[in-house]
Amino acid sequence: MIIKINGKSENIETKLRLNELIRNKNLTPAAVVIEYNGSIILKEKWADILLNENDNIEIVSFVSGG
């Protein structure tokens, strides 16, 4: 199924949970923040979210800046 991650469409397997998506992407959970369909989801809730077709996910982290 198709979901949007950071503005780009991606084809992912079905029945995937948010925590599994982060693991599959090799991201360090402590280093990222997720906005799922416009709402911020805290890390402890990631496993509760089963991804759906057309979901919109933003994965952000701190970078250098002034």
Place this chain on the structure above:
Amino acid sequence: MAADILEIAGKEIKSRLFIGTGKFSSFSLMREAIKASEAQVVTVALRRVDTSSKQDNILDYIPKDCILMPNTSGARNAQEAVRIARLAKAAGCGNWIKVEVISDNKYLLPDNLETLEATEVLVKEGFVVLPYMSPDLSIAKRLVQAGASAVMPLGSPIGSNRGVKTEELIRIMVEEIKIPVIVDAGLGRPSDACLCMELGCSAVLINTAIAVSDNPVNMARAFSQAVTAGREAYLSGIPSQGGSASASSPLTGFLRKEN
């Protein structure tokens, strides 16, 4: 005399030099520069993760005793700034936020009205808000009313290294605004930072001038010394300027006949 310690939102801040983390050639160099600066408040930005490559976590290179002050760079209006601030807070590194709303791509000058609006919302949500702003007294007063913890007027455009082009306006803000005035942006050399401190500013925020110098570690130390010197001069009461000379040596006892 009581110790001269800057306090923001109940936190005692020992260093009046705040430092930004942009433009360093490596995270390790950035870490060394932060240490040399002795800065306690450190800014970062928030961006989309590049999921195609593994990247170092910047937080691993910022000393743990620093206060993290994420900025809302990239925000073009209040709504976007609020969104970025909430995401930054969710990262779990505290509730400080440098509100930065910019709609002008050439000079990167802040949009004061959107900045005020974002500040009002974020203070209500419990953030410690330090807005980056164009030095305008009436907006600064509104920011104080909105509950900002400091105001951060620019010295000159971001990254321009042109120094304190807004000196007169900053001088007025220092006189009239009762929360910390922290000059952010454009300070290009230690003497610029020293001047801000001599004017009575509470702190300065430096990034580019340190990061892009040939030796960021030594430059960080130089800025730290300049900030300390400027602050001490301000506290000592800088004498007023005179129109003509006033001799420093005695005007009697000269080794000449008429004495």
